[in-house]
Each structure stands twice: as C-alpha cells, then as structure tokens.
Amino acid sequence: MADHASDYEKHESVAESLMDKITEKFHGSDSSSDSDGENDLKSAAASVKSKIYRLFGREKPVHKVLGGGKPADIFLWRDKKVSAGVLGVATAIWVLFELLEYHLLTLVCHILILGLAILFLWSNAASFINKSPPKIPQVILPEDIVLGVASALRIEFNRGFAIIRDIASGRDLKKFLAVIAGLWVLSILGSCFNFLTLFYICFVSLLTVPVLYEKYEDQVDALAEKAEAEFKKQYHVFNVKVLSKIPKGALMKKLA
Secondary structure, rough: OHHHHHHHHHHHHHHHHHHHHHHHHHHHHHHHHHHHHHHHHHHHHHHEEEEEEEHHHOOOHHHHHHHHHHHHHHHHHOHHHHHOOOOHHHHHHHHHHHHOOOOHHHHHHHHHHHHHHHHHHHHHHHHOOOOOOOOOOOOOOOOHHHHHHHHHHHHHHHHHHHHHHHOOOOOOHHHHHHHHHHHHHHHHHHHHHOOOHHHHHHHHHHHHHHHHHOOOOOHHHHHHHHHHHHHHHHHHHHHHHOOOHHHHHOOHHHHH
C-alpha cells in the first residue's frame, strides 16, 4: 500500500516532466530563446495540470486531505498491523455492545471493579510476597490542554452555527437542498440502524473508502466528473421548469 503514496504526485507531474523534455530539446536547438520558451512551456504545463478533474475539487493527495500524520496512515493502511488492530478493536466493541447487548455503563463499572480489586490486593499482598507495591501514577490534567480543547470546540461550534445560519438565510438554494437531502438520508439510516451500528459503519467506511479511492482515483474521478456534469444538467432543467416558476416574496427578492 505504500507504493500508492506517490501515485498522485507521479500522476500530477506527468505534464511537467513532458514539458521538461521538450524544453531540453529547445535548449539544444535554440539557446537564445531558452527563457521565453521555458516560461511558455511551464505555463502550458500548469494549464494542463489545472484541467485535471479531482473529486470535490481537491488539489492535494488523499493522504494530505485526511490531515496527514498518523491518522491518515491508519486510514490509508500505511501500517497494516496498526490499521488492522484499530479495525479489530472497533469490531470487538461493536460485537460486545450490539450483538451481545452489553451496556456501556455496566462494562465501565466491571472494568473499574476488576482494576481496583487487582490494585488493592496487590498493594496489600506486596509485603507478604516481598514485592514492591504497584506504582499508581498521579493523573493531573494540565490547564492549557483543557483550555485548548475547549477553544477548539468553541471555534468548531461557532463555525457550525454560522453555516446553519447561512443556509437558513435562503441565499444559496443548492446548498439548502443538499443539506435537506443529506439530513433526509441520515434520518432513513437512523431508522434502520442504531447510533452504535451507524458509527461503526462510518468508521469502517473511513478505513476502506479512502484506501480504495487512492488506489482507483483516476477511474473514480472520471466517473465523478460525468456524474457532476449530469447533475448540473438535470438541476438546470429542474431550475427552468420548476424553481423559476415559483413566485418569490419581497424578502426573497431582496436576498436574490
């Protein structure tokens, strides 16, 4: 899977490498016009690169889109042992709570009972078996970490409220319809699955969809481009035949 890490960069640099070869030929034939020819070729390569369609208009590799670092490595299976371990733990949790119908509060209490019992017996029996008592670390949450998490949550909440306000204001009909459709699909999924199963499906999708997309991104991007063109065509027809005939009030006219 590590071989796919540089596929995106190789694909994106095809135009540049081709232009570089042509530039070298120009260097051999006409040295007086090197700078002008090189600039023209680079601009042509940049225009070719900008015309490459990418899903959701992304300009970065999938690894960077997922944030880079260790989380992206897990989602893209850079380290198969770690990714498989994370998937195994998530599956065990889902089986434990969903199939075996174990409750979270019961599990937490049982783990605490077992842990405290082991530590208590170990601490009292240490003097009889000539062993050192367990070293229980003192856990103190730093103030800066708590404030940083609270600040990050505050920013994300404010951003979400701003997006909701922008959608509800009626300025962007396409965004409004997309959100309504997404919530409707989510409500259907919620009626078919409980929250834990839905969360597990989303987590498994994060561990499978990105790595499959990275492997077949050229084919997926080509299909997505056709689907987007067809969607724009159908939306234009719907806008002409339906939306344009809906009378707008004075408020909508001001917002338009």
